[in-house]
Amino acid sequence: MRDFPSCFGENAVQIPDSSSSSGNKTAQNLVTCAYQCRFRGRSCVITVTWSKNLMGQGLSVGIDDSSNQCLCKVDVKPWLFSKRKGSKSLDVESSNIDIYWDLSSAKFGSGPEPLEGFYLAIVCDKQMILLLGDMRKEAFKKTNATQVPSTAVFIAKREHVYGKKVFYAKAKFSENGPVHDLMIECDTFSTNDPCLIVRVDTKNVMQVKRLRWKFRGNHTILIDGLPVEVFWDVHNWLFSTSPGSAVFMFRTSLSAEKIWASQPLCDPSVLHWSASQRIRDSQSQQLGFSLILYAWKQE
Incomplete structure (x- = not known):
């Protein structure tokens, strides 16, 4: 099998919000x-x-x-x-x-x-x-x-989301659990000290200050009583000279850290996640769910 993210490639769904520009309305959605x-x-x-x-x-x-x-x-x-x-x-x-x-x-x-x-x-x-x-x-x-x-x-889902400073997605982190609304907010245009905020069903669950120093990292939050590891890489938002995406991963499995840490995060296209690795991980622990979001800022 092709590596998991690269088998997606451009295969992602555009989830527009109120700040989306009309220029993306004709883009292909996957x-x-x-x-x-x-x-x-x-x-x-x-x-x-x-x-x-x-x-x-x-x-x-x-x-x-x-x-x-x-x-x-x-x-x-x-x-x-x-x-x-x-x-x-x-x-x-x-x-x-x-x-x-x-x-x-x-x-x-x-x-x-x-x-x-x-x-x-x-x-x-x-x-x-x-x-x-x-x-x-x-x-x-x-x-x-x-x-x-x-x-x-159901083990994983991948999406591309678009916005100016707010990005939306939906995810279900357990087989019988509810579908949650995820919101990622980060204003890198109008402030010299951007802050990253993650909300689940409108509730603040994570906040990262001094983002220019903490543009990559991970943090554990609780959703439906389950520990969910959140990884982020917003380097391209802050320092890239050409338009690029930030990468967010929400993962219920504890194996996420070793998978994420073993890959270069500056380029989302090389975030390899093979099926064989996923299956080997599932043999040693309860199978988890992963959501990978590529967040693209619009002017």
């Missing part, structure tokens, strides 16, 4: 999620990318094994009035992998990810590997898969 699953008794990572541009909606599914080898990849090109419903069959290591989707009745918000009225099902040898969406009954009927719930675990 959001990519990763799930740890079982394939023929082995661990694998499935990445699902939802996209939206002027040509319409799009979908991409990749399945990689624990040694970073791509087992298969399917791209459903953007559609306007077609391809909202279909399937693909693949032969992988003497097994049949079938990917089914039905978004003909899907409802979308401001982003490219469907909210309800859809299903995406991945089946191997009549076993449901991954099932997304609320149309579960329709999915099992269409796929003829055995009525055994998928054991897939």
Whole structure:
């Protein structure tokens, strides 16, 4: 499998706020999620990318094994009035992998990810590997898969967010926990001593003063009673001569620090996070959830 962040590349969703400029409204929006699953008794990572541009909606599914080898990849090109419903069959290591989707009745918000009225099902040898969406009954009927719930675990999500000094995202840090509103605020334009503030559901949970001296760091906060490690790198906001993004990572697993610390943070594109590393970590401790945000400032 490609390294986790680089497999996202530009695959991120633009989450506009009130300060967003009109110049980004026509940009392509993408959001990519990763799930740890079982394939023929082995661990694998499935990445699902939802996209939206002027040509319409799009979908991409990749399945990689624990040694970073791509087992298969399917791209459903953007559609306007077609391809909202279909399937693909693949032969992988003497097994049949079938990917089914039905978004003909899907409802979308401001982003490219469907909210309800859809299903995406991945089946191997009549076993449901991954099932997304609320149309579960329709999915099992269409796929003829055995009525055994998928054991897939949602492990990570990556987004790009845009704003002048306030950046928004949503995240769920436990399987049965609520969805939280995350807000990152940092004014680097109108002050000589910028301060970084992180809020969860409007509540201040972290504040970093003297940011020019503490432009990289980490801090632990509590969300739903769980320790969540927050890592930040705002070097490009403060010192770069060309437009660049800050990087934030919210991670429930204690292994985040060694993964983060082993990589150069000045360039988000080289923040490698391989599937094999993620799976090895999950074998020694409870699997956690990660949210990586690339925050781009607009003038």
